[in-house]
Amino acid sequence: MTIRPILIHPDPRLKKTCAPVARITPEIETLAADMLATMYQAPGIGLAAPQVGVLSRLFVMDCSKDPDAGSRPMVLVNPEIVSVSEATNIYDEGCLSLPDQYAEVARPAEVRMRWTGLDGRVHERDFDGLWATCAQHELDHLNGKLFIDHLGPMKRQMITRKMVKMKREMDRDRA
Ligand code: K2U
């Protein structure tokens, strides 16, 4: 298990549409384990492969809030949305690739998703609440979309400018 570095916006790799996973290989299983370890350490409740620089269509999530309830890590390979609810939810979203930036994003409140599990079988399930928000946020990542792409141009530019400044300072500290 390896904690992998998380790419920070702006980064061209975060804007790419990721390629489908052809088959579940040992490398994919290792990547999924590394992504879960990286997500828990962040901490976060979701993480998409492009965020660790792998432009493949898979993400992990575990939105089980209550630690006593035990964690419920999920690995979704080649995920797709089958249907969404009319109703929407607004959530103050963040992103591990845009540290300390938050903004309200409206998304369908419920979403039915289909994906291939590490067991190689096709799964289908309805998500609601934070799981629905997270799954849609992660699927966006696989299509090169960030939560700021759901905002107006002014707010998106303001956040991007802040991230450019933060990256310059981080690079200076590292130099
Ligand atoms: O994809 C990511 O960067 C991880 C995201 C997932 C997420 C964003 C917005 C709403 C739900 C999930 C987060 O940074 S994980 C951090 C977090 C923790 C608790 C609640 C919301 C976000």
Ligand code: ZN
């Ligand atoms: Zn994100």
